[in-house]
Amino acid sequence: MSDGEKIAMLDQLEQSGLGWFWASDADGNLTYLSAAIAERLDVPLDELIGQLLSTTFAPIEGEGRTKSLSLMLGARKAFSGFAVRAAKRPEGAVLRLAGQPAFNGKKFAGFRGTGADITDEYHREEETARLAKFDSLTGLSNRHRMAQMIDGTLTAFKQAKRNCAIMMLDLDRFKQVNDTLGHAAGDELLKQVSDRLQRSIERECEIGRLGGDEFQVMIPDLDDRGELGEIAMKIIDMLKQPYSLDDGRCVIGASVGIAIAPHDGVTRDEVVRSADLALYAAKNGGRGQYRFFSGELENEAIFRRRLEEDLGEAVREDQLFLKYQPMVDAKTKGVCALEAHICWMHSQRGEIDEQEFASILDGASQVIEVGNWAIAEACRQASDWPESVRVAVNVPVPLFGSSDFVDQVAAALQNADMAANRLELEISEAVFFGDTNSVDRTLAQLFKLGVRLTLDEFGSGYSSLAYLRRAPFDSIKIDENLIEEAERREGDELGLIKAIVALAGALEMDTIANGIESSALLSSLEECHVRFVQGPLFAEPMKRDVVETELIGDAWKIEPSGDRTKRARRRTVFRKIQVIHDDHSYEVTLRNLSKTGALIQGLADVPKGTQFVVDLGGGQLAVATVIRTNGDTQGLEFEQQLIDDGSGGLCTRNRVSPYALASAGAPLAALSQGDYKAMPGGMLGQGGSIPQFGYANTVNSEAA
Incomplete structure (x- = not known):
């Protein structure tokens, strides 16, 4: 084959795209580049020839690969597999370059190499890598x-x-x-x-x-x-x-x-x-x-699982009881119904309130057993109330779907000898996610039985008009989230509540708003013509004896009594803690705790102005000053306020650093729940100074 034939063959190979070529001189400047490469890169060939190879092509993985290419060229060694783009077209085609050093005798003459278009392959790999991450x-x-x-x-x-x-x-x-x-x-x-x-x-x-x-x-x-x-x-x-x-x-x-x-x-x-x-x-x-x-959350989780296991025993041993929250007529403020909430008097934990009990019951295997008990017990107790007052009971979705649910409701009414229209069942729209025929059949049987039906949490998820058209509801209970939003952003949310009230009115249904905490919100809801209201502004859930006392005599009315938020769930504050003064730690009783200070008891003769470091456990140290003292009791003011812990309690902004503990020789590990009276930094020195404060008799007697 002649040289001309070889050149012609190479030209055809380049034009076909099956093979592209490049060459550089000893200084790394491009001396040859297939025209097809320049065309694919969308850069004129004359703008590439004569340029440094290492700056003409930009590796797609950034600066690190640029240095590698430069080093490889400088080392005069063969390379392959470098994915690059034209520096002038960083979003353009992707090439894979390979090169071989060329020598004229022993003198380095530059590189000769090939190129291949891998744009499609690169994008596929890039997408695969992206999906993997x-x-x-x-x-x-x-x-x-x-x-x-x-x-x-x-x-x-x-x-x-x-x-x-x-x-x-x-x-x-x-x-x-x-x-x-x-x-x-x-x-x-x-x-x-x-x-x-x-x-x-x-x-x-x-x-x-x-x-x-x-x-x-x-x-x-x-x-x-x-x-x-x-x-x-x-x-x-x-x-x-x-x-x-x-x-x-x-x-x-x-x-x-x-x-x-x-x-x-x-x-x-x-x-x-x-x-x-x-x-x-x-x-x-x-x-x-x-x-x-x-650290105590793990114990809480273990204890909660035990509570779930104890639910069946709680029903059999009469540990459950009901509290009732009044539902008030928005116009007359008369109590028209009482909503039942399930609580648990646990032998070890004490009273578990309605909010915590609801979270325990959610998803538990005993939900049907507990739900049937609640309906029967509510009917039994309400049978002694005035006939003008209804009792409302929430129906969990699994209970609604149980095969004998309607029979259980009928038996509860019969055993209590109570009129069916005095029982109001609050049903979540989640029941409609089940079998349509079964849901419709159960609703029809309840309607025939004569109980009142309320669509609960309307607006909490996907509130379909089809539910209301299909089901014989007597009232709609507006979801608390919508009520909260109405208080924060009056415009749109109040408009939505007005629309719900209008819809209910067109379907001859009542409306109920729950969770009302302020007089301003109550006024807005009254303007929207919501018929029934309930929430902390009127009353928290109350025990049966309180309800029955209020129901004696004339019709029970409740006037709103100032803005009141829901009762915060707090952990017990009455507990032993450590306070540190100079090089001594003292055990005292924490009586109460607020964001700005605390009340402690147990030390005698502590003057005003004394500074303590209060050890609240778990690495929580708060610097405090005694601002009042009375015998064995001191009022403390914190140097830095405590903050909400997200669950109704309080905590410090910062904690002892495990790095500080590690620097003193302790292993680096998560903080324990123990006290930190001997933390690095000398809270407790090694000297033998005399403690400045002694314990009062109350502490000694408690310790004894």
Whole structure:
């Protein structure tokens, strides 16, 4: 084959795209480039010839690969597999280059090489790599990438002694929307949740969707629980705003668990587990809450599982009892009905209130047994009330779907000898997710029985007009989330409530608004013509004897008595703690606790102005000054206010750093629940000074 034939063959090969070629001189300048390469890169050939190879082509993986290419050319060694783009067209075609050093005798003469177009292959690989790291629905990091990032961050931060917060999020009522509207609507909702979540955190963070309706957030260099609580509350507030989907409007919520490394764990497994326990506690405490991890949460989780196991025994041994919350006529303020709430007098835990009991019962195997008991007991007690007062009982979805539900209701009415229209059953729209024929049959039987039916939590998920047209409801109970939004943003939300009232009126149904906490909100609801109202503004759930006392005599009326929020669920404050003064630690009794101070008892002769470090346990140290003293009791004022812990309690913004403990020789580990009176820094010195304060007789007698 002649040289001309060889050149012609190479030209044909280049034009076909099966083979492209390039060459450089000893200085790395391009001396030859296939015209097809320049055309594919969309750069004129004359702008490429004579340019340095290392600056003409930009490796797609950034600066590190540019240096590698330069070093490879400088080392005069063969290379292959370099994926590059034209530096002038960074979004253009992708090439894979290979090169071989050329020598003229022993003198280096440059490189000779080939190129191949791998644009399509590169994009396929890039998409595969993206899908391996990111959630295909929301674009957030997926479970695998979040695990890698948290692992890498905590490993690096451990060496640098830096903090890192992990949040676990779970959506409330998402399944209800997903089941009602279908997975397409659920997917759209998750996209909107993702967008809101990213907008709600205005600092460096990594957000991931772990699957389903579970999300995770990593926030580096943040251990201030005050700031973390504000972020969590902002997330909760943003996610509970109404969503507009193609198939309708819905309202959901979110619960958040928070853990901080290294306080709550050093490794990813430890910190994520701590955040999971905090999330579990937040969900059990009610919807729309956040919780910080503490060492006692694990015991709470174990005890809760035991409570769930003890439910059957609670029914058989008469440990359950009912409290009643009045439902008031908005115009007359007369009590027209009392809503029954189930409570539990536990032999070890004491009274478990209606809110906590509802979270225990949710999903428990005894839900049908407990639900039947509640209806029977409510009818039995209400049979002694005036005939003008009804009793309302919530019906869990599993109970509504049980085969003998209607028979159980009929038996409860018969045994109590009570008129059926005095029993009001509150039914969630979630019952409509079941078999349509079965649901319609049960509703028809209840209607025939004569009980009143209320559609509960209307507006909490996907509130369909079809429910109201199909079912013989007497009233609609507006979801508390809509009521809360009406108080915060009067315009749109009040308009929605007016529309619900108008709809109910057209269908000859009453409306009920629950959770009313302020006089202003009550006035707004009255203007919307809501007929029945209930909430803390009128009364909290009360025991049977209080109800029966109020029902004696004339008709029971309750006037709203000042703005009152729901009763905060608080942990017991009456407990032993340590206070530190100079180089001594004293055990005292904590009588009460507020954001600004505390009341302690047990020390004698403590003058005003004395400074203590109050050890609240779990690494929580608060500097405080005695501002009043009376015998063995001192009032303390904190130097820095405590903050909400997300569950009705209080905690310090910051805690003892495990890094400080480690620097003194202790192993780096999550904080224990013990006291920190001997922490590094000399709270308790080694000297033998005499304690300045002695114990009062009350402490000695208690200790004895």
